[in-house]
Amino acid sequence: MATIKDVARIAGVSVASVSRVLNKGPKVSKKTIEKVLKVMQELNYSPNANARALVTQKSTTIGVVIPDLIDPFFASLANGVEQVARKNNMQLLLSTGLVSAETEMQAINVLIERRCDVMVVHSKKLSDAALIDLATKVPGLVLIDRYIEAIAQRCVWLDNLEGGRIAARHLLALNHRSFACITSKHQIDDPLLRLQGFQTELQSVGADIERNLIEYGEPTLQGGEMATQKLLASGKRFSALFVYNDAMAIGAISTLEDNGFKVPADISVLGFDDVLLSRYSRPKLSTLNYPIEEMAMQAANIGLEITAKRSTNTSDASCKHIPRLVKRESTSFKQ
């Protein structure tokens, strides 16, 4: 592969000149530009980004750390970052495989080695302390879907607690009084907070989830189906079901209907996340919109700002996001 030297030699100019035309630098004669451009073409020259990164100390790369790309939620997150990357003529470097604190750390370290200018990190397993440490060491690092007070201005997160409250208010306004809940068994804050917000709001009006009507499962379609079966097995009745996420909610609806319950006529089901799926399901799923793509874009932009200004002070834009109720067909007024 041709190098800048080859181009310089054949064009009969110095590498400095070639570099100038490459970077559209000032003060290059038209003649030189043309000559160099021509040779570049002939040689099929392509500047080596690694060499550039080495000398300029910036990689024009935005790193993203997510569990995987299969989950549409994370794909949206990556897509959001990708958009701001592209807008800034940067590339997306992906690091996945998060199953434990160690693998999360590895994924992040890989990006550090690549000297990503910005890193958008979705970490659920690493401790606050570890993340705080990382944030101070790595300038462009921004946390997404996580809130750590000490580095609040580096966090872009969703208020899950408020999400739970909004869910409760919606169901309450629909005249429901007997509730069930399906949540994720995973040991992270999100399900806890959503449930807590939901219950808090119910209790504020003297209501609550029916005894024994909280079930746990994997946050998947199957998990939702199984949890619903357990709910049904209890023999207790409920008219409204708040589910941890859309996949589980769709699984729940499926099981409910298989057991003769109409949604929403008999039971209203409310999901969370508003993934693509929720618009495709029948009935179309009422859910809480998690603006992950938008959040991802904000996170990337914050990272960009930090690295640009070398200051930690970001714009005033709040990094806390509130989920928005999306009323579709799976919830309705309880007669």
Added chain:
Amino acid sequence: MATIKDVARIAGVSVASVSRVLNKGPKVSKKTIEKVLKVMQELNYSPNANARALVTQKSTTIGVVIPDLIDPFFASLANGVEQVARKNNMQLLLSTGLVSAETEMQAINVLIERRCDVMVVHSKKLSDAALIDLATKVPGLVLIDRYIEAIAQRCVWLDNLEGGRIAARHLLALNHRSFACITSKHQIDDPLLRLQGFQTELQSVGADIERNLIEYGEPTLQGGEMATQKLLASGKRFSALFVYNDAMAIGAISTLEDNGFKVPADISVLGFDDVLLSRYSRPKLSTLNYPIEEMAMQAANIGLEITAKRSTNTSDASCKHIPRLVKRESTSFKQ
């Protein structure tokens, strides 16, 4: 950020030695290793991947060129590549934004500048000639979802024609005799081939798609809905509907049911791709499985092989994939 020099100086050894322990090179005394490791830790040293790439002439990077990450189909593709990247301790570099031949070329050029060891490219707009040229210039480049005879061993593709035939055979075996078809209006081969295979097979038994019952639309849920409305507006009846992809098929089912047709009781609907969605829809969608993740993994592995052996000869594994019928609930026997 600490460099190898800092480590060497503080550890009281040469950079060569530090490099050796970094690369677990041979012939380094235990004492040196320990000493260096300790200093690395203290300094929070992280080797600069760009510098490494520059000198070793390999970037430990696999590039992927796809339109976007939002489409679950492409997310799966990226995910497949990512898996083999991770298995080989490499990273995924993403390049998107394909809307024209120029943007596709740009996306590819970016990856070339990064000197990706392997590139998995999904290109629909670039000409065969351009791609052949690229393939000869870029060793690790592999095309996915496209077949170009001149570089057949660098192509991993799906037999869309056969897919159409399989679809026809399935519907025919289900006793259907009056067919409609919804396809994509996009100017690429895939829809044409699927339709062509479908019709060929029908015609081989003296059947065919009803006159005027081929509709075109965007390959999305909405596109499927609109196309179905046009189909219905024709007033003609049909008992089986073959749709370009799952998203459109789900849109079609939705519109069909809104108009009083039961699926599959009144009309059987067959999709294509077998994306996640198809398992979540009600009725669950019968479709043709497009093993894109598997294909992506194969493509990445072929690229890896080529760059390793510096030969274009890949393993014997066929690069042509045949879609597999996945019979679920949206197609049934026609009484």
Added chain:
DNA sequence: TTGAAAGCGCTACCAG
């Protein structure tokens, strides 16, 4: 087993 030194391809500074 270790160190010195020559680059990898490029940018940017300094002279001219």
Added chain:
DNA sequence: CTGGTAGCGCTTTCAA
């Protein structure tokens, strides 16, 4: 406007 050149951080001979 142009050329010479000193690195960027690292690997890899070649000697010692």
